[in-house]
Amino acid sequence: MRCNEARKLLTEGIDRSAPDLAAHLEVCAECQRVASASRELNSLLDTARGEIPIVEFGVIRRRAETAAGSQSRWENIMSRLAHRSNEHRRLITGIGFALVVFLIVTLIPFSYTAVTGYQITLTGEERLEVSPDLLTAALTAVGYEDITVTEGELAGQYVLSGLANEQEAQNIAVALAGLSGSNRVPAVEPIEGKLSGTIYAQAAKRIIADEKGPIRIKLEEGRFVISDSTLKGLLFSSDATDDEIESGIRKFLDAQGNFAGEVIVSAEIDEAQNYRLIKLSTEDGSLSSSPDIRMYMSKGVLALESRSGDSTESLAQLIDIFANGDLDSLAEELDRGIILELPGGKEVGGEAVTIRVHLVPRDDPDVEE
Amino acid sequence: MDIELFWKLLEPHHPKAAAFCIKLVGSRDDGYDLYQDALLLAMRKFDTLADRSAFRAWLFRIIVNSFKNRCRGWWWRQRVVLTSEKFELLPGDDPGDRLTARRRLDRALAVLSPRDRALVILHEVEGWPTAELAAMFNKPEGTVKTRLFRGKKKMRDFLMRHRAFRQTKSRSVSEVAYAMQRSKKTTD
Numbered sequence: 001m002r003c004n005e006a007r008k009l010l011t012e013g014i015d016r017s018a019p020d021l022a023a024h025l026e027v028c029a030e031c032q033r034v035a036s037a038s039r040e041l042n043s044l045l046d047t048a049r050g051e052i053p054i055v056e057f058g059v060i061r062r063r064a065e066t067a068a069g070s071q072s073r074w075e076n077i078m079s080r081l082a083h084r085s086n087e088h089r090r091l092i093t094g095i096g097f098a099l100v101v102f103l104i105v106t107l108i109p110f111s112y113t114a115v116t117g118y119q120i121t122l123t124g125e126e127r128l129e130v131s132p133d134l135l136t137a138a139l140t141a142v143g144y145e146d147i148t149v150t151e152g153e154l155a156g157q158y159v160l161s162g163l164a165n166e167q168e169a170q171n172i173a174v175a176l177a178g179l180s181g182s183n184r185v186p187a188v189e190p191i192e193g194k195l196s197g198t199i200y201a202q203a204a205k206r207i208i209a210d211e212k213g214p215i216r217i218k219l220e221e222g223r224f225v226i227s228d229s230t231l232k233g234l235l236f237s238s239d240a241t242d243d244e245i246e247s248g249i250r251k252f253l254d255a256q257g258n259f260a261g262e263v264i265v266s267a268e269i270d271e272a273q274n275y276r277l278i279k280l281s282t283e284d285g286s287l288s289s290s291p292d293i294r295m296y297m298s299k300g301v302l303a304l305e306s307r308s309g310d311s312t313e314s315l316a317q318l319i320d321i322f323a324n325g326d327l328d329s330l331a332e333e334l335d336r337g338i339i340l341e342l343p344g345g346k347e348v349g350g351e352a353v354t355i356r357v358h359l360v361p362r363d364d365p366d367v368e369e
Numbered sequence: 370m371d372i373e374l375f376w377k378l379l380e381p382h383h384p385k386a387a388a389f390c391i392k393l394v395g396s397r398d399d400g401y402d403l404y405q406d407a408l409l410l411a412m413r414k415f416d417t418l419a420d421r422s423a424f425r426a427w428l429f430r431i432i433v434n435s436f437k438n439r440c441r442g443w444w445w446r447q448r449v450v451l452t453s454e455k456f457e458l459l460p461g462d463d464p465g466d467r468l469t470a471r472r473r474l475d476r477a478l479a480v481l482s483p484r485d486r487a488l489v490i491l492h493e494v495e496g497w498p499t500a501e502l503a504a505m506f507n508k509p510e511g512t513v514k515t516r517l518f519r520g521k522k523k524m525r526d527f528l529m530r531h532r533a534f535r536q537t538k539s540r541s542v543s544e545v546a547y548a549m550q551r552s553k554k555t556t557d
Contacts, residue, residue, distance in 0.1 A: 011522050037529040041521065044474040048494045054387045055401065057380050064408045082438075 006031045010038040105199040116193035117161035118169035119152055120176060120186050132158060139172065147172075159191065166190065375415045378424045379408075385495065386428060392490050393436050395475035403439065407432040426505040429491070437483040476531075477524040485520040492517055 001024040009021055010031075025032055085092040132149040135158065139147050146162040158176070163169050166188065173186045379386075390407070391400030411431050418427050478486050488506075491497040499517070503510040 011518060011525065033529060034525070037525045040528055041477065041525050044470050044477065045493045047470045048392060048474055048490075049496075051384075052388050052391060054384050057383045060383065060387070060401075060404070060408070061376055064405055064412070067405060068409055068412060 003028060003031055007034050010035050013038075013042065107198060109196045109198055111194050111196050113192050114195050115166075115190040116195065117159055117191045118163055118166065119157060119159050119189045119191055120169065120173045121152065121154065121157045121189070135176075371415075372412070374421075375412060378421060379411075379428065382425050382428060386432065389429065389490065389495060390432060390436075392494060393432070393487060394439075395478070403432070403436055406439075407435040410435060426501070430505055433484065433487040436487065440483040473528075477527050480523050480527045481520050485516055485523075488513065488516055489520045489524070493521070 001020045003024075006021055006024045006028070009018070025035055132151050135149040136147065139149065148161050150159045150161070151157065152159050160169060160172060163172075169188045169190075173188050176186065386407075387400070387404050390404040391397055394400050394403055407428075411428055414431070418424065478489065481489065484506075488502060491502060492499065497505075499510050499513050503513045506513065
């Protein structure tokens with residue numbers, strides 16, 4: 001008999017007096033030790049077979065009924081949850097892991113690199129001779145309350161912090177260029193820095209920044225102001241010329257890039273000598289290269305251009321707005337005459353018609369009434 | 370739930386069930402705690418018992434499951450490890466003493482998994498036949514026999530290792546280590 005066979009018999013509790021087993025144990029010291037251990041194990045199991053005193057059944061019943069009755073609803077729920085969690089350990093582990101990931105994403109801040117500001121460089125003839133503090137105050141006055149302006153490393157450089165996105169920086173750059181009288185849009189460069197925030201906050205910031213809304217430009221107290229949830233004021237000084245205003249707005253529009261929203265510009269009549277009315281509208285949502293109706297003062301002449309199909313109606317509307325429907329009163333006030341000029345043939349409902357309105361002095365001999 | 374019926378069915382099995390709980394955990398206080406937990410669970414689940422004649426097997430299965438859930442707790446695992454790994458013959462113990470034997474058996478049982486421990490106690494101590502154990506755990510009888518065989522072998526090997534340590538206690542450290550290594554190689 002081999003050792004493994006002998007040990008198997010010993011484990012099964014076979015009587016060691018069996019001939020083959022006894023003969024093997026005579027000669028194998030290791031198997032003797034195994035046999036001795038098996039004997040001890042059987043002896044120990046024998047000691048456990050005896051009766052042990054047990055608490056009376058009535059006592060156990062009272063204790064159990066008391067425990068069941070006193071177990072609060074919360075304890076009952078918790079004990080059931082504990083029991084269920086033991087039955088569905090993988091599910092509970094998965095839920096716990098997901099909860100930990102959720103807390104990490106929403107509560108723990110991580111450092112990350114993000115744009116913290118924008119640098120606007122005005123050099124050469126674009127250069128502004130204003131202090132950053134003045135610019136900060138000016139921007140605050142028009143609604144950019146969270147923006148601070150500091151000087152950059154080079155002369156003519158300004159660093160703007162607190163802008164929502166690059167478009168805002170572009171808008172302000174255009175405004176600054178307008179103030180300096182330049183036609184060129186200054187360079188805008190993002191400045192990156194280390195920030196700290198939860199992963200959720202970072203993602204939310206990106207989603208919000210990508211949203212675009214309508215852009216509205218209105219004239220207030222002689223100034224064109226853009227008011228919008230994503231864009232702030234674009235300023236022109238009250239004594240800016242037509243070219244400057246038109247140039248500034250075009251720069252602003254160019255800075256939008258592929259903007260596909262609706263742009264509406266409305267204006268109220270400025271009671272000063274110079275009248276400014278600009279209306280830009282797009283029907284299909286895309287931005288046209290030139291406005292539908294345009295009126296401006298140029299060299300003492302109020303020019304009105306309309307490319308609408310119904311020129312007469314558009315003009316009447318404009319004049320209505322322009323002079324409260326009373327051209328004669330307007331002319332009288334300005335001591336000038338108004339001439340409607342309709343060059344070329346009149347085509348209504350399709351082709352563009354250019355209407356030019358001149359405001360000329362009454363006693364100008366060249367004017368035909 | 371018919372609570373009176375539950376207690377009526379439990380009463381004849383109460384001594385064996387309570388003793389089984391005490392032998393499972395190795396102490397009277399913990400055994401009664403386990404017994405009470407199992408009874409509370411059984412009271413909640415009594416309505417799910419379709420065959421009242423299988424009450425005993427159903428009750429003991431609940432006890433074994435409650436014991437397994439207890440053993441999953443961190444504090445319980447630590448308790449078992451301390452009990453089995455740091456085995457020593459306490460000063461003054463007489464190997465023939467019943468209490469000492471009981472303690473030694475508890476430590477040998479501690480090397481088994483909760484399920485195997487329950488199987489060994491039910492079969493070797495309480496005398497349940499393997500067929501009844503197979504029905505209770507819903508396993509083939511051959512599986513139950515195999516688990517019992519392996520469980521007893523583990524317990525025997527544990528006793529052999531610590532027997533070698535105990536017998537060589539008065540010798541030098543190197544001799545003891547050598548003896549334990551030889552004993553371990555034999556049982557592997």
